[in-house]
Amino acid sequence: MSRIFVCGLGSVSPAGWDVKSLRDALGKNAPLPVQPLMRPGWQKPLKMRPVPNPPVRPPFLSHPNMRRTSPITQYAAAAALEAVKKVRQGGGVHPRIGIIVCLQSGCVQFTSRFFEETLKSPATASPLLFPETVFAAPASHVAALLENTPLVCTLTGDPSAYSQGLALGIDWLQEGRVDACVVIGAEELNWLLADALWHFDHRAVISGGAGALCLGLNPEWSLGVDLELITDAHTYTTRTNRKLAAKKMRAKMPAQSRAEILCDGLNDSPRADAAESSAWAEWNGSRISPKLILGEGLMASAAWQCVAACDLIASGKFNAANVSLVGANQQAVGIRFNNGGRDISDLSLPTMAGSLAV
Amino acid sequence: MLFPQKPFPSPAPRVVITGAGIVTSLGLGWKPNAAAFRAGKTGFRPVTLFDVSQQRVKTAAVVDLAVNLPATQLTERQKQRLDRASKMLLLAALEAWQQSGWEARDHLPVVLGTTAGGMTIGEDYFRQAVNLPNHHKGQPTRVLHYQSQTQARMMLDALGSAGPITIISNACASGTNAIGEAWQMIRRGHADRVLTGGYDALNQMVFSGFDALQTLSPTSCRPFDAHRDGLALGEGAAVLTLETLESAQSRGAEILGEIIGYGASMDRHHLTQPHPEGDAAYQAMQLACTSAKVTAGDVDYLNAHGTGTPLNDQAEAKAINRWAGNHVGALPVSSTKAGIGHLLGAAGSAEAVVCVMCLREQWLPPELAFETPDPACAFRIVSKSEDASVKTALSNSFGFGGVNATLILRRWS
Numbered sequence: 001m002s003r004i005f006v007c008g009l010g011s012v013s014p015a016g017w018d019v020k021s022l023r024d025a026l027g028k029n030a031p032l033p034v035q036p037l038m039r040p041g042w043q044k045p046l047k048m049r050p051v052p053n054p055p056v057r058p059p060f061l062s063h064p065n066m067r068r069t070s071p072i073t074q075y076a077a078a079a080a081l082e083a084v085k086k087v088r089q090g091g092g093v094h095p096r097i098g099i100i101v102c103l104q105s106g107c108v109q110f111t112s113r114f115f116e117e118t119l120k121s122p123a124t125a126s127p128l129l130f131p132e133t134v135f136a137a138p139a140s141h142v143a144a145l146l147e148n149t150p151l152v153c154t155l156t157g158d159p160s161a162y163s164q165g166l167a168l169g170i171d172w173l174q175e176g177r178v179d180a181c182v183v184i185g186a187e188e189l190n191w192l193l194a195d196a197l198w199h200f201d202h203r204a205v206i207s208g209g210a211g212a213l214c215l216g217l218n219p220e221w222s223l224g225v226d227l228e229l230i231t232d233a234h235t236y237t238t239r240t241n242r243k244l245a246a247k248k249m250r251a252k253m254p255a256q257s258r259a260e261i262l263c264d265g266l267n268d269s270p271r272a273d274a275a276e277s278s279a280w281a282e283w284n285g286s287r288i289s290p291k292l293i294l295g296e297g298l299m300a301s302a303a304w305q306c307v308a309a310c311d312l313i314a315s316g317k318f319n320a321a322n323v324s325l326v327g328a329n330q331q332a333v334g335i336r337f338n339n340g341g342r343d344i345s346d347l348s349l350p351t352m353a354g355s356l357a358v
Numbered sequence: 359m360l361f362p363q364k365p366f367p368s369p370a371p372r373v374v375i376t377g378a379g380i381v382t383s384l385g386l387g388w389k390p391n392a393a394a395f396r397a398g399k400t401g402f403r404p405v406t407l408f409d410v411s412q413q414r415v416k417t418a419a420v421v422d423l424a425v426n427l428p429a430t431q432l433t434e435r436q437k438q439r440l441d442r443a444s445k446m447l448l449l450a451a452l453e454a455w456q457q458s459g460w461e462a463r464d465h466l467p468v469v470l471g472t473t474a475g476g477m478t479i480g481e482d483y484f485r486q487a488v489n490l491p492n493h494h495k496g497q498p499t500r501v502l503h504y505q506s507q508t509q510a511r512m513m514l515d516a517l518g519s520a521g522p523i524t525i526i527s528n529a530c531a532s533g534t535n536a537i538g539e540a541w542q543m544i545r546r547g548h549a550d551r552v553l554t555g556g557y558d559a560l561n562q563m564v565f566s567g568f569d570a571l572q573t574l575s576p577t578s579c580r581p582f583d584a585h586r587d588g589l590a591l592g593e594g595a596a597v598l599t600l601e602t603l604e605s606a607q608s609r610g611a612e613i614l615g616e617i618i619g620y621g622a623s624m625d626r627h628h629l630t631q632p633h634p635e636g637d638a639a640y641q642a643m644q645l646a647c648t649s650a651k652v653t654a655g656d657v658d659y660l661n662a663h664g665t666g667t668p669l670n671d672q673a674e675a676k677a678i679n680r681w682a683g684n685h686v687g688a689l690p691v692s693s694t695k696a697g698i699g700h701l702l703g704a705a706g707s708a709e710a711v712v713c714v715m716c717l718r719e720q721w722l723p724p725e726l727a728f729e730t731p732d733p734a735c736a737f738r739i740v741s742k743s744e745d746a747s748v749k750t751a752l753s754n755s756f757g758f759g760g761v762n763a764t765l766i767l768r769r770w771s
Contacts, residue, residue: 004361039491040488040491041487041488041491041492042491042492065628065629103527104505111563112484114563114566114567115481115484115562115563116484116488118562118563118566118567119485121412122410122412122413122566122569122570123412123413123414125566125567125570126570127567127570127571127572130566130567130568130570130571131571131629131630131758132629133563133567134473134529134758134759135473135527135529136473136527136528136529136757136758136759136760136761137629137758137759139528139759139761140626140629140758140759140760140761141629143624143626143760144626147626149624149626150623150624151622151623151624152528152624152759152760152761153526153528153535153539153761154526154527154528154759154761155524155525155526155527156475156505156506156507156525156526156527157505157506157507157523157524157525158505158507161507161524161525163360164360164522164524166360166361167360167361168524168539170361171542171546174366175366175546192483192484192487195487196483196497196501199494199497199498199501200498200501227361229359229361229362230359230360230361231359231360232359232360232522233360233522233523235511235514235520235521235522235523236511237511237514237515237520238515239520240520252359329502329505329507329508329511330507330508330511330523331522331523333360
């Protein structure tokens with residue numbers, strides 16, 4: 001099996017429209033400000049951490065296919081374009097890029113609007129909205145932007161399905177069907193999604209955005225980060241509950257060693273966090289929990305975890321990073337990235353990564 | 359491990375079908391569907407599942423689900439929570455499962471295609487959240503069961519099995535992509551068995567969406583007819599049990615057919631309109647033929663995507679003409695959407711099962727409503743039920759968003 005290199009990272013999050021803003025926000029260790037999200041029929045608002053407006057209008061929004069797109073498509077596109085920057089730098093013919101978009105809730109904004117219009121009067125429901133409600137819409141628009149995209153796929157599932165997107169991308173690379181593959185996790189927020197989350201955790205803070213990893217086989221494109229392993233998907237069943245599945249996943253990840261970090265999905269929600277906390281109870285090393293800073297971004301959160309993990313390795317702060325994806329209602333999967341064996345001379349670990357430990 | 363894995367086996371194992379289950383408006387199961395397809399029946403009826411009084415079109419290929427679910431390993435509580443889509447998925451899965459003779463396992467990969475999952479549950483959630491904002495009863499359950507991974511888990515629970523679940527949502531190509539990716543999983547050596555297929559239930563949002571786009575036919579669905587005026591929606595599910603030939607033969611399983619090729623491509627022309635020349639459709643068929651090591655001349659029947667919309671059928675006809683070349687005049691083509699409607703995420707898997715039926719029973723499904731050939735079609739549309747020698751069949755699926763996919767299946771003898 002070939003080595004799989006991480007060749008680029010992309011992010012749109014409540015922290016901003018690039019990886020740097022994600023890095024800065026996570027580095028500051030402080031949860032981003034929470035804003036009220038009005039919920040029709042309630043006096044008390046729900047809570048959100050929205051994606052801020054970009055400082056300047058991204059040029060890709062002027063592409064004809066991007067007219068009328070919903071925010072999730074714009075987040076996915078921005079993250080993908082940032083992630084593939086390095087592999088498209090060579091000039092000449094662009095490499096063949098596979099696109100895999102992973103979603104849990106998907107295009108909820110236009111879906112809610114269109115269904116609301118349908119209930120009021122189906123005869124006047126907007127035909128412009130409906131195509132953008134389809135799960136496959138973001139991938140289609142990203143493909144139009146990236147152009148040389150022979151293979152495109154949209155996967156749905158709980159956030160752990162992001163790992164299956166990575167695994168599928170690896171298969172495409174190893175079969176030579178693409179030269180690089182960008183795997184995107186994206187979500188957008190609205191009151192309905194926040195309402196759904198509220199039923200499981202009244203303190204939940206919903207967020208949106210996207211994260212993207214570009215994978216490739218060409219070492220010249222590498223950021224200095226290898227994708228080392230993805231565990232089996234430990235599915236929740238009547239016999240294997242979430243806690244047991246998380247423990248099985250943890251057992252398949254390597255034992256803790258120096259200069260490693262755990263990038264987990266904890267969210268200050270005792271009930272939701274219990275399975276993952278238990279699985280990693282013995283972990284006493286550095287740890288980072290992006291959701292505590294950014295909010296619950298569902299599939300985007302899974303992608304942010306991977307982006308943050310790779311960014312910390314690429315910056316030379318850690319030898320390896322374990323990403324723990326204990327999904328809400330599907331499966332638990334672990335992913336591990338490393339620096340490909342580079343020696344880190346300075347092992348004085350940054351305090352920022354440990355201080356969020358739960 | 360999902361990664362790293364063993365090197366891909368060389369040569370790739372052959373992948374056979376040992377079970378096929380189907381639920382459409384023509385019936386629940388292989389036998390009623392085969393009889394109805396063969397007779398050229400259609401399954402369209404007035405929609406009563408939701409209010410269509412203000413819609414332009416008021417019919418669809420609705421499944422009659424008035425049936426008690428067979429005994430499974432689901433608890434009564436789980437059974438009560440099954441929505442329409444889950445029931446159709448479960449019925450198709452049970453039929454395929456029984457036919458295959460598989461026994462429960464703890465590591466059975468599942469690859470399913472769907473566009474809407476549990477959308478009807480999502481619609482109920484929305485209505486209650488808007489109309490009764492302080493009434494929360496049932497809402498947490500709806501949040502969980504609306505999601506397609508929960509529906510897949512329920513199916514596995516019913517079969518007493520477990521395994522990794524992959525849900526593909528490439529719009530109308532989802533079912534074909536699911537089977538294609540399952541086929542690839544086995545050929546890559548990732549699994550020796552995969553349960554795969556697609557499902558989608560009619561729901562108000564999607565019905566209204568297609569109606570708003572004015573893509574629904576106000577008359578009848580007539581793919582490739584010169585006077586076609588749109589598609590007809592349907593619902594259903596189809597599930598296949600795929601395994602290596604070695605696995606099937608070692609346990610003496612009855613083999614229903616073989617999947618020999620799969621091709622996927624991307625049409626970036628427009629979110630909802632295919633490239634007018636059908637370039638990506640042509641590419642998907644070419645790739646499938648390359649992987650199957652066959653040429654157009656080897657294909658005895660083509661089950662077209664054939665939605666009945668002017669743009670799709672025009673582009674697909676051009677792609678078929680180009681792909682088939684000199685063989686196009688002799689190539690029998692039909693779209694079973696004329697009989698069961700467009701099953702969206704289930705379309706590709708249901709049409710793959712129809713191809714397996716044709717290969718097993720040696721007939722071609724007709725389009726009875728077809729009258730006047732579109733001049734763009736250089737191929738022969740099957741307009742009457744006919745017996746035929748079918749050794750190799752090709753099935754096309756093209757999705758909103760541009761994902762195109764083609765499967766090639768071969769008769770097992």
